Each structure stands twice: as structure tokens, then as C-alpha cells.
Amino acid sequence: MKINNQLVLTYFYILIYICLSSGVILFNKWVLSPKYFKFPFPITLTMIHMGFSGAVAFLLVRVFKVVQPVKMSFQIYATCVIPISAFFASSLWFGNTAYLYISVAFIQMLKALMPVATFIMAVICGTDKLKCDLFLNMVLVSIGVVVSSYGEIHFNVIGTVYQVTGIVAEALRLVLTQVLLQKKGLTLNPVTSLYYIAPCSFLFLFVPWYMLEKPQMEVSQIQFNFWIFFLNAICALALNFSIFLVIGRTGAVTIRVAGVLKDWILIALSTVIFPESTITGLNIIGYGIALCGVVMYNYLKVKDGKTTNNQPPSDSLPSKDWKAEKRSSNVYKDDNDVDASKGLDASETVLDEETPLIPSNVSYFGRGQITSR
Numbered sequence: 001m002k003i004n005n006q007l008v009l010t011y012f013y014i015l016i017y018i019c020l021s022s023g024v025i026l027f028n029k030w031v032l033s034p035k036y037f038k039f040p041f042p043i044t045l046t047m048i049h050m051g052f053s054g055a056v057a058f059l060l061v062r063v064f065k066v067v068q069p070v071k072m073s074f075q076i077y078a079t080c081v082i083p084i085s086a087f088f089a090s091s092l093w094f095g096n097t098a099y100l101y102i103s104v105a106f107i108q109m110l111k112a113l114m115p116v117a118t119f120i121m122a123v124i125c126g127t128d129k130l131k132c133d134l135f136l137n138m139v140l141v142s143i144g145v146v147v148s149s150y151g152e153i154h155f156n157v158i159g160t161v162y163q164v165t166g167i168v169a170e171a172l173r174l175v176l177t178q179v180l181l182q183k184k185g186l187t188l189n190p191v192t193s194l195y196y197i198a199p200c201s202f203l204f205l206f207v208p209w210y211m212l213e214k215p216q217m218e219v220s221q222i223q224f225n226f227w228i229f230f231l232n233a234i235c236a237l238a239l240n241f242s243i244f245l246v247i248g249r250t251g252a253v254t255i256r257v258a259g260v261l262k263d264w265i266l267i268a269l270s271t272v273i274f275p276e277s278t279i280t281g282l283n284i285i286g287y288g289i290a291l292c293g294v295v296m297y298n299y300l301k302v303k304d305g306k307t308t309n310n311q312p313p314s315d316s317l318p319s320k321d322w323k324a325e326k327r328s329s330n331v332y333k334d335d336n337d338v339d340a341s342k343g344l345d346a347s348e349t350v351l352d353e354e355t356p357l358i359p360s361n362v363s364y365f366g367r368g369q370i371t372s373r
Contacts, residue, residue: 101159144290151282
């Protein structure tokens with residue numbers, strides 16, 4: 001039987017994505033956990049990720065010139081990139097802090113709320129309309145998360161609040177990305193995203209780090225293993241590029257299916273690697289209910305996207321000169337992507353632990369943040 005090399009390569013990329021996505025989350029949990037590596041400083045870990053990613057992006061853009069920087073004025077940077085970076089830094093900070101209090105499995109279940117938060121923020125900001133079918137799906141997802149939370153044996157209010165706050169911050173970041181960047185015709189690929197956003201996020205994280213973690217690090221005896229943090233940062237960076245590769249070879253639907261598979265694998269692995277994590281029947285039932293809502297939500301969004309794509313061009317579409325300028329700025333566009341001028345939905349962005357920077361027309365299935373999460 002003849003083997004299709006391209007198909008094998010595609011599945012290989014998907015496998016890499018699943019391994020890196022799960023690995024980064026488990027790696028971060030292991031580093032931050034007081035029971036294992038004993039480095040309970042989530043802001044510091046996130047700053048390491050941001051600093052490393054920003055440095056690599058700078059080398060690729062300015063030194064090796066692998067990609068060209070996007071044409072961006074100071075006004076656009078100040079009014080668009082800085083606010084987005086602020087919410088991005090906040091989502092990483094709160095999301096990583098949650099690992100100190102609750103299990104990886106429960107965090108993944110809470111992340112099912114991501115489309116709910118994004119949908120609410122999009123409606124409030126006027127980038128999406130309140131539709132009955134989508135609203136009912138959001139109610140179903142919320143009920144599932146409530147059931148899952150009720151069944152959590154080691155439920156912790158502080159950890160849950162941190163995680164939910166991180167989800168809200170990420171939802172705001174997604175909506176702002178749509179309103180501030182995509183409406184201006186700016187779409188960033190993984191390298192340029194890191195180039196512009198990572199340094200700014202690093203600076204935003206410096207203030208809470210200086211006030212909250214620096215004093216603790218001075219008085220507590222911590223272990224700082226350079227190679228552990230270097231490997232952790234490389235894994236987080238590699239995850240950005242793995243999502244880029246998978247989307248480029250397969251498209252939106254495949255990455256969403258892979259995300260669902262990754263979530264279930266991650267929940268199962270976390271209970272093996274971290275024995276203190278216990279999954280109950282209510283956890284599974286609740287997460288299953290929430291997942292059904294998320295699947296239906298993504299189906300409706302994909303259906304709406306196809307309807308939008310089939311509509312004839314309107315007079316509001318940008319000129320050919322604008323499109324030519326956009327192509328020259330090294331913008332990545334997937335075959336499944338919708339033109340930014342047609343209203344890319346904020347909820348249709350690939351999200352993963354350490355990778356919310358990639359704007360693509362992909363609905364959410366299980367979030368992760370550039371973080372460091």
C-alpha cells in the first residue's frame with residue numbers, strides 16, 4: 001500500500017502540536033507547584049517566556065530578517081498594541097497563578113468558559129450580535145462548568161477566581177485584537193506577534209512582579225535552574241510555531257478537533273503525573289455537557305463564516321492598493337481565513353497555552369495563553 005507522505009507529515013505536525021500544547025501546560029504546572037520544582041512565582045515564569053520569545057522574534061525580524069516587520073505607526077502601536085499587550089499580560093499572570101491553587105484537569109474544564117466570555121465581550125463591544133441559538137449554547141456551557149465545579153473535590157475559590165479572571169482578560173484581548181488591529185487591516189503572524197506584543201507584555205508584568213514577587217524572592221530560598229527555564233521557554237515558543245504549521249497544512253476544522261483531543265489527553269495525563277489531582281464522575285459529566293455546548297457553538301460560528309464568505313463583496317471592501325500593501329507586510333492567511341474587512345470574529349482565534357498571539361479564523365476549543373499558561 002502506497003503511503004501518502006504529505007498526509008503522514010500533516011499528522012506528524014498535529015502530533016507535535018498536541019504534545020507541545022499538553023507538555024507546556026504540564027511543564028508550567030510542575031515548575032510552579034510547591035510540591036515539585038517549588039518555584040511559586042507565576043509572574044516571573046511568564047516574564048521569562050515573554051523575554052525569551054521577544055528576543056527570538058527580534059533576532060528573526062531585525063538580525064536574520066526571516067520575516068519583514070509590519071508597517072506600523074507609533075499611533076497604532078500606542079492605541080492598539082499597548083492595550084492588547086496589557087490584557088494579554090493580565091491573562092497570563094492570572095492564568096498561571098491559578099496553577100498554584102487548582103489542578104490542571106479542573107483548569108481545563110474551566111477553560112470551556114472561554115467562548116462564553118468572548119461572546120459576552122464581543123456583544124458588549126458591538127462586534128457580535130446576541131443570537132438566540134448562540135446564547136442557548138453559552139447557557140449550556142455555563143451549566144456544564146457549574147456541574148463540573150460542583151463535582152471538584154479540591155475546589156479552591158482563590159484559584160477559580162484567578163482562572164476565570166484570566167479568561168475574562170483573554171476575552172477582552174481577543175475583542176480588542178479584532179476592533180483595534182484587524183479593523184485597521186493589520187494581521188500579525190507568529191513572529192511579528194511576538195516581536196510587537198511580547199516586549200510590551202514583559203514591561204506590563206514588571207510592575208506586579210516588582211511589587212508582589214520580588215520581595216518574596218529576596219527572602220525565600222528558591223532554586224533557579226537555568227536549563228529548566230530555558231527548556232520551558234523553548235517549549236512555549238515552539239508551541240506558537242506548531243499551531244502556525246498545523247493551520248497552514250490543514251485549516252480551521254482540523255485544529256479544533258485536535259484541540260478537543262488534546263484537552264481530553266491532558267486531563268487524563270494530569271491525573272497520572274500529578275496524583276493529587278482527582279477526577280470525579282460529576283467532573284466528567286459537567287465537562288461533557290460544556291464540551292457539547294462548545295462544539296455546537298463552533299459549528300454555528302463556522303456555519304455563519306461560510307455564509308459570510310458566500311456573500312457578494314460590498315462597497316465597503318478595501319481597495320486593491322490596500323490589499324497589495326497588506327500582502328507586502330508578510331501577513332499569513334489560511335485558505336479558511338476570512339478577509340479582515342469582512343469582520344473576523346473575535347472568538348475565532350486559535351488559543352493555547354502560550355499562544356494567544358496568532359490571529360487566525362479558528363474558533364476556540366480549549367484555551368491556553370501565550371503563556372505561559
